[in-house]
Amino acid sequence: MxxxxxxxxxxxxxxxxxxxxxxxxxxxxxxxxxxxxxxxxxxxxxxxxxxxxxxxxxxxxxxxxxxxxxxxxxxxxxxxxxxxxxxxxxxxxxxxxxxxxTNLDVTEGGMNDWMAEALGIESTDSMEDVHTDKLFKLVVFVPKDHHQKVLEAVLNAGAGHIGNYSHCSFNIEGYGTFLPGEGSDPFIGQPGKLERAEEIRMETIVPASLRSKVIQAMLKNHPYEEVAYDLYPMDLKGRTFGLGRVGKLKEPTTLGEYAELVKRELEVPFVRVVGDMEKKIRKAAVIGGSGGKYWRSAQFRGADVLVTGDVDYHTAQDALAAGIAFIDPGHNAExxxxxxxxxxxxxxxxxxxxxxxxxxxxxxxxxxxxx
Missing domain, CATH: 3.40.1390.30 (NIF3 (NGG1p interacting factor 3)-like)
Structure with a gap:
């Protein structure tokens, strides 16, 4: 199919x-x-x-x-x-x-990560932040016997990530009260009669980009006709996406040797190099496409060389004077x-x-x- x-x-x-x-x-x-x-x-x-x-x-x-x-x-x-x-x-x-x-450029496991991996750049950081996901706290009250089902649904939809940890949640037992009105069809209780139910207050973190998906998963798996839940904005920073990658090389090398590696690994017919060919390269930055204007960000993060395409003459002059090298494999390296x-x-x-x-x-x- x-x-x-x-x-x-x-x-x-x-x-x-x-x-x-x-x-x-x-x-x-x-x-x-x-x-x-x-x-x-x-x-x-x-x-x-x-x-x-x-x-x-x-x-x-x-x-x-x-x-x-x-x-x-x-x-x-x-x-x-x-x-x-x-x-x-x-x-x-x-x-x-x-x-x-640019969404393919900045995403984890995308363009700039592929280029960094090919060029032997390890433990990479982004050069320039582009987008940070806002975080929300989801609080929902679930009947005790449906708690695990709803919890698994929202976590599988992408909730509960904090840094390098996943499936994060907080759960506490309590009692909920409600009075079903005329015309209601309650999962628990009867219309016109005050009901007291064992419930679990479930809390977890939801990134803004997955908010709709998580809420839909929660509503789909929740048994109540009217679901009681809240979303609170948080100051805690979520996942950050950025342009370029910078990190240490697996092995220190010279600018000339690294230029040959760039040419070979990115399978390009030529590279343009700005800088002393004997300069020691221990930390490198890479950005796909036309990234010459980001040389200051690369240098601020300790890079000895920036690998990027379409470097213009005056940008190359400024970078050379400031002490950072360029290797330009062209835009087609992408x-x-x-x-x-x-x-x-x-x-x-x-x-x-x-x-x-x-x-x-x-x-x-x-x-x-x-x-």
Whole structure:
């Protein structure tokens, strides 16, 4: 059985939640519909004519890409322009395009973690915080014999996480009173008669991003017709998502040697290097895409070098003068996401026993050639 488009995207957003994307980022469904069965997914860095031809060739119904195909509002859609021809071909072949960009960059186990792992950067921290989940305390009163069922439901929905601990809750027994009114259908007691029931006050932590999911799970498993519960905002910080990664290398090396490692591990044809090739590199930072402007954040966190793409001349001058090196593998180094996303999504679909297949694009979208 093939997965519906919405199901594929729900799985994708487990990896890269929409709410952690940077403000204004062009993410989500950009073309086509998800209201259909998806037999084949193609994961790509960019969507150009060659990638669309590849999608047609393998029978893809959906492309999941990192870079948006629509950056600004369209005043018109002319099919005699390069962009127009691209959209026309996608529409004619009923291929939807979904974008996962900065949300894939900042998420745990996403783009910047993959790049850091490839480059031997250990015990990583984020370079620049982007999003912190607000936390709420959920308090709900549950009849004693339904307590375990409701508790498991809300914890399985994502409640109860504090730092590195999960399934956190507090539970205390007591008595609840209520008087069912006319027209009610109480789980316990009778209309018009004051009822006294053994209940458990259950408390747990709920992140804002999972609030609706947790409440729905609680209501679905709670036996009462009218559920008594409260949500309190908390000062305690929740999970933080950030751009880039910085950490110590497995082994100290020189800038020149590290540049060769970056070139090899990110499978790029060339790198540009700013700094003394003999400089000792013990701590490195990496950020996918165009991250040159974050060199001060990298240096503040103790990095000797920042690996990122699209570094401009004056930014390189400023960083060099301040004592931090650059290794620029180009923007296309983000192609590491193709195989990683394809493997992750394939595994999730297999868990659901879906027949939907996922392939990593084999098209090289690098636009630069060194002669």
């Amino acid at each position: 093939f997965a519906k488009g919405q199901t594929v995207i729900q799985l994708m957003e487990q990896l890269a939640p929409r709410h952690v994307a940077m403000e204004g980022d062009k993410i989500g469904l950009q073309l086509g519909t998800l209201q259909k069965e998806i037999k084949q997914v193609l994961v790509a860095l960019d969507v150009n004519q060659e990638v669309v031809d590849e999608a047609i060739r393998i029978g893809a119904d959906l492309i999941i890409a990192h870079h948006a195909i629509i950056f600004r509002p369209l005043a018109q859609l002319q099919t005699d322009t390069p962009a127009g021809r691209l959209y026309e071909k996608l529409i004619k072949h009923d291929i939807a395009v979904y974008i996962s960009h 192609k590491i996401m193709k195989r990683k996303v394809a493997d992750w999504l394939s595994a999730k679909l297999a868990e659901q026993r879906s027949a939907t297949k996922v392939a990593a694009s084999e098209v090289n979208t690098e636009v630069f050639v060194v002669r």
